[in-house]
Amino acid sequence: MSDRIEIAAEWERVEPRYLWVQLISTIIGGVVLMAIVGVILFFATSQNWLAIGLSVGGIFVLTLINAIFSFFRTRTLGYVQRQDDFMMRQGMMFRRFVAVPYGRLQIVDIEQGPIERMFGLKKLKFVTAAATSGVVLPGLSAARAESLRDELVASAETRRAGL
Amino acid sequence: MSTPTPPNDWNGQAQPPAHPSPGAPNPGVSQQTHQDAKNLSDGEWHRMHPLTPLLRGGLTLLVFIGVLIAWGRDRIIGWFFPDAYGYYEDDPITMLLESGWLIAAIAAVVVILILCVVGFYVSYRMRTFRITGDVVELREGILNRKHRRAPLGRIQSIEMQKPWLARIFGLAKLEIEQASSDGKVELSFLKADLATALRGEILHRASGRKREEGQATPQGQMAPQGHTSGFSQQPGAHAGFVGGVRNEFLNPEADLQQQEHQLVSMHAGRLIASSFLNFLPWAVFLTIAIIVIVVATGEWLILLGFVPTAIITVVAVFGQLIGQLRFSVASTVNGIRVSRGLASVTSETIPPGRIFSITVTQPMMWRPFGWWKVSYGRATMPTASSNGNSQASLGTVLLPVGNRADVEAILRLVISPDRVPFVMHEALEGSRGIEAGFITSPKRARAFRWFSLKRNGMHANDELFVLRKGRIWRTVNIVPAARVQSVSISQGPIYGLAKLARVQFHTVGLLGLMSLGAMDQNDVNVIFGHANTTVRGAMVSDKSETWGSDGEAAKPAFDGPPPSPAYAVAPETLQHLQPPAGPPMGARIVQTGPPAHPSASQPPQADPNRWTQFSPGAQQTGDQFGDQQSDYQDGR
Numbered sequence: 001m002s003d004r005i006e007i008a009a010e011w012e013r014v015e016p017r018y019l020w021v022q023l024i025s026t027i028i029g030g031v032v033l034m035a036i037v038g039v040i041l042f043f044a045t046s047q048n049w050l051a052i053g054l055s056v057g058g059i060f061v062l063t064l065i066n067a068i069f070s071f072f073r074t075r076t077l078g079y080v081q082r083q084d085d086f087m088m089r090q091g092m093m094f095r096r097f098v099a100v101p102y103g104r105l106q107i108v109d110i111e112q113g114p115i116e117r118m119f120g121l122k123k124l125k126f127v128t129a130a131a132t133s134g135v136v137l138p139g140l141s142a143a144r145a146e147s148l149r150d151e152l153v154a155s156a157e158t159r160r161a162g163l
Numbered sequence: 164m165s166t167p168t169p170p171n172d173w174n175g176q177a178q179p180p181a182h183p184s185p186g187a188p189n190p191g192v193s194q195q196t197h198q199d200a201k202n203l204s205d206g207e208w209h210r211m212h213p214l215t216p217l218l219r220g221g222l223t224l225l226v227f228i229g230v231l232i233a234w235g236r237d238r239i240i241g242w243f244f245p246d247a248y249g250y251y252e253d254d255p256i257t258m259l260l261e262s263g264w265l266i267a268a269i270a271a272v273v274v275i276l277i278l279c280v281v282g283f284y285v286s287y288r289m290r291t292f293r294i295t296g297d298v299v300e301l302r303e304g305i306l307n308r309k310h311r312r313a314p315l316g317r318i319q320s321i322e323m324q325k326p327w328l329a330r331i332f333g334l335a336k337l338e339i340e341q342a343s344s345d346g347k348v349e350l351s352f353l354k355a356d357l358a359t360a361l362r363g364e365i366l367h368r369a370s371g372r373k374r375e376e377g378q379a380t381p382q383g384q385m386a387p388q389g390h391t392s393g394f395s396q397q398p399g400a401h402a403g404f405v406g407g408v409r410n411e412f413l414n415p416e417a418d419l420q421q422q423e424h425q426l427v428s429m430h431a432g433r434l435i436a437s438s439f440l441n442f443l444p445w446a447v448f449l450t451i452a453i454i455v456i457v458v459a460t461g462e463w464l465i466l467l468g469f470v471p472t473a474i475i476t477v478v479a480v481f482g483q484l485i486g487q488l489r490f491s492v493a494s495t496v497n498g499i500r501v502s503r504g505l506a507s508v509t510s511e512t513i514p515p516g517r518i519f520s521i522t523v524t525q526p527m528m529w530r531p532f533g534w535w536k537v538s539y540g541r542a543t544m545p546t547a548s549s550n551g552n553s554q555a556s557l558g559t560v561l562l563p564v565g566n567r568a569d570v571e572a573i574l575r576l577v578i579s580p581d582r583v584p585f586v587m588h589e590a591l592e593g594s595r596g597i598e599a600g601f602i603t604s605p606k607r608a609r610a611f612r613w614f615s616l617k618r619n620g621m622h623a624n625d626e627l628f629v630l631r632k633g634r635i636w637r638t639v640n641i642v643p644a645a646r647v648q649s650v651s652i653s654q655g656p657i658y659g660l661a662k663l664a665r666v667q668f669h670t671v672g673l674l675g676l677m678s679l680g681a682m683d684q685n686d687v688n689v690i691f692g693h694a695n696t697t698v699r700g701a702m703v704s705d706k707s708e709t710w711g712s713d714g715e716a717a718k719p720a721f722d723g724p725p726p727s728p729a730y731a732v733a734p735e736t737l738q739h740l741q742p743p744a745g746p747p748m749g750a751r752i753v754q755t756g757p758p759a760h761p762s763a764s765q766p767p768q769a770d771p772n773r774w775t776q777f778s779p780g781a782q783q784t785g786d787q788f789g790d791q792q793s794d795y796q797d798g799r
Contacts, residue, residue: 005654005664005684007691084699093659098651099695103702129342129542130648130669132676161702 007097009087011078018077018139021115022070030063069093079137084159086126086152088137098135103161104128108149112142124149200360204294204368208302211290215352216283218329224279231272292350299339299365301348313339313348315369316709319542320498320513321362325355327506337362342542342671366497366512371709426572427565429490429503433534437564438484440528487563492573498710499576501561516707517541518577519646519671521561523570523591525637535570535591537562539577540672559673567591578641579626590631590639594618601631602690604681608663611681621666621679623690625697628668630679640677642668644701650694652687666690 034056041052072092079088087099107127116123116138122145126135140148203209217224232239259268282305290303299313322338329335335358336351353361457465490503498514520540529535538559561573567587574583589599594617596603603620604612612619615634622629628647630640647668654664658680664687665680682690 003662004659005652005688007688085695091653093656094653095655095659096651096653097691098649099691100649101695101699101702104648128648128669129671132667133649133651133669135649159702161705 005095005097007087007089009080009082011080011089014074014077014079014137014139015119015121015141015144016074017119018121019071019074021113021119021121021139022074023067024115025113026063026067026070030059030066033063034059074139077137077139081148081151081155086135086155088135098133100126100128100133100135101159101161102152102155103159105152105156108152108156110145110149122146126152196354196356196360199357200364203357203361204364206293206295208291208293211287211292211350212334212352212354213287214332214334215290216287218326218332218334218352220279220283227276227279292348294361294365294368296368299348299350301350311348313341313346315365316371317341318365318369318514319517320511321365322509322511323358323362324510325504325508330355330506330508335359337365339365340543346543362512363497366514369514369709370497425491425493426576427490427492427562427569429487429563429565431488433564434484434487434490437529437532437534438480440532441526442480443528487560490560490563492561492576494576499561513541514707515710516645516705518643520643520668520677521574521577521641523637523639523641525591527635529564530637533566534564535562535567536560536564537570537573540670542671574641578643582624582627585622586629586639586641590622590629590641592637593631594634596620601629602682602686605663605683607661608681608683610661611663619679619681621682621690623693623697625700628677628694628697630668630677632679640679642670642677644694644697645705645707646670647694647698647701650691650698652691654684658684664688666694668694 037059038052038056041048041055045051069092073090076092076095077090079086082099085099085101086105087097089095089097105126106129109125109127111123111125112121113123120142121138122140122142123136123138124140124145126133126137128135259265285305286303289305289308290301292299292301294300297315299315301309301311301313303309319340319342322340323335324338325335329352332352333355334352335355336349337353337358339348339350341347350358350361453466453469457463485505487503488505489508491501493500493502495512498512498517500510500512502508502510518539519542522538522540524536524538525534526536539561541559561577562569565573570591571583571587574586578586585600589595589601593599593601594615595601596617601620601622603618604616606616608619609616615632618631618634618637620631622631626644628640628642628644630638630642632638632640647670649669651667651669652664653667658664662684663681664684665678666682666687667679668677670677
């Protein structure tokens with residue numbers, strides 16, 4: 001797949017154990033979805049087991065595929081602090097590269113969900129003045145998340161620009 | 164300086180009339196008003212106009228009285244037509260009369276009324292504002308005190324609203340908008356001409372033009388009257404214009420009727436026709452659908468079911484029309500002024516650099532008439548329903564409908580004038596590719612852009628990114644590099660198979676996502692690297708926060724890199740489009756796949772017809788566009 005879109009840089013990768021966070025949350029999401037769909041269909045179709053089986057089975061397969069792809073998702077998550085902007089990449093099938101100039105960073109949030117806490121990981125969320133930037137960097141170790149946040153805030157401070 | 168200078172000028176000293184006025188002084192605002200505006204902006208706390216509580220709370224009172232009248236409606240009729248007695252036996256007032264609680268009820272009404280009046284009065288007394296050198300502040304509230312500060316440097320726009328009720332009293336309100344959905348400071352209400360002068364003063368201070376900042380007026384000397392009321396004590400004292408007053412202060416136009424540099428004014432007939440045309444395809448579609456349904460079911464009563472929908476639609480279209488009547492755009496020294504409204508008038512001043520993106524569209528049905536619509540991205544949500552016409556979408560429109568000349572006039576306001584001919588000729592209707600400075604979709608993208616393959620493209624220079632899309636519904640997005648928040652490129656699996664990609668520019672506002680798909684992935688990669696370099700340079704040289712501080716006239720609103728040889732993006736920086744880190748990405752990509760066209764592999768300045776036309780100076784830029792202009796004539 002080397003002929004896909006690619007940007008060469010010294011990418012820093014996220015913690016490999018973020019994979020488990022992805023897997024667990026994918027499986028939980030899949031199970032919950034299966035349960036909801038199953039219960040709804042159970043009452044809606046008056047116990048048409050074929051329909052229920054097909055739907056839940058379909059969700060199961062999708063969840064499985066999603067779980068397999070979370071390997072790639074974790075592996076392709078990366079970031080690099082360039083001279084003037086912060087660049088991030090994500091996705092194997094759906095690739096996305098985002099570059100945010102340091103001066104445009106308004107807020108850098110650190111978040112941690114329950115599953116992430118189990119693995120000691122944290123998530124950085126970057127807020128710019130544009131609602132559509134949508135830059136979220138998960139899978140950082142707690143220490144790295146904080147140091148990266150501090151570095152970015154410091155860079156943003158020195159290069160503060162208007163909107 | 165034949166006329167006497169007022170004792171407290173801005174600098175506390177007489178100013179020679181050295182600055183020629185950019186426009187004629189505003190005849191609608193008297194010298195006295197300017198003096199009052201100065202007094203109001205002396206850094207002390209001031210109150211609004213005494214009629215404010217009536218206008219702000221007046222509607223509540225009217226509703227209250229209206230309810231009372233409605234209750235006693237039949238009784239009032241009965242006073243005039245005694246024969247009708249008996250029809251109002253069971254209205255609330257009759258019930259009160261019979262129940263013996265009349266006195267208590269009247270007492271309750273009176274108490275409520277008194278409480279209302281007292282409440283209004285106290286809230287009026289507690290509602291004060293002050294304008295200092297760098298901030299506008301508002302304090303309000305009786306129990307819950309609210310204190311709002313609007314730093315002048317972060318003002319997004321100043322909107323002057325004249326609701327019809329306020330217009331009767333000659334009042335207006337100023338809304339000073341900040342970059343957030345709820346970030347406005349509302350100065351309501353002030354005398355209309357005073358509000359105009361105050362707006363000019365606030366904008367002047369925000370512009371950072373050369374003048375002593377801070378408390379302009381020596382306190383104690385001035386503001387003998389200003390501490391009680393925010394309105395002119397001596398109306399009618401039209402003393403004429405004194406030479407000592409700065410021209411920038413006199414320049415901002417007073418009203419719709421008195422705009423000096425009015426560029427575009429809306430023709431009502433065109434507005435109605437365009438609205439109708441826009442609606443026509445849907446109307447035809449709906450009519451056919453309804454006919455089909457009716458014929459299929461044979462049930463004519465179904466038609467009745469569509470009546471409410473039809474009424475709602477007509478009302479919506481009509482409301483949109485009313486809101487856009489008397490739409491006009493004017494250029495002022497402090498930015499663009501957009502005015503609209505018939506009964507309730509709104510006039511919004513957008514300083515330079517507060518327009519985050521521009522979208523020019525042409526719906527299919529407008530094509531035979533050559534009409535266009537221009538909308539823009541802004542940091543604030545436009546005020547909805549505060550002045551009666553709840554047309555939130557109007558707040559992002561720079562031109563509801565106009566011909567090419569109108570579009571050109573608008574564009575001249577918001578981008579560098581020497582870029583305008585290029586946009587007009589190549590972006591609006593053109594579908595030329597690299598020879599016109601546009602990098603377009605490769606041929607293999609035909610499956611994704613059936614009709615617009617040749618048109619789908621992008622131009623970049625050191626000031627703007629221009630995205631050109633759509634052949635049937637033409638769309639042009641113009642993004643100033645200095646306003647881009649972040650850039651992203653993306654590629655899904657299907658684009659991956661076709662080696663295509665999408666580039667997105669994230670900007671502020673409702674129209675925040677400027678996106679162009681179905682582009683060659685190598686081109687997108689180059690665009691990405693180039694855009695990051697350009698945005699960085701444009702950010703550094705952006706001066707729009709205090710747009711007047713360099714002493715130049717406040718144009719263009721985008722305020723990209725100044726068109727001088729000394730702009731921040733040095734040509735050598737632009738020579739390598741690649742990001743500074745890592746190996747040259749362009750080289751790598753070119754090796755992996757055959758480039759769609761030479762541009763992807765060549766350095767930017769090797770080819771004069773490159774899509775990114777880096778111009779080291781304004782002069783050369785003008786020449787380039789001049790050449791292109793002749794090129795257009797040859798081409799057509």
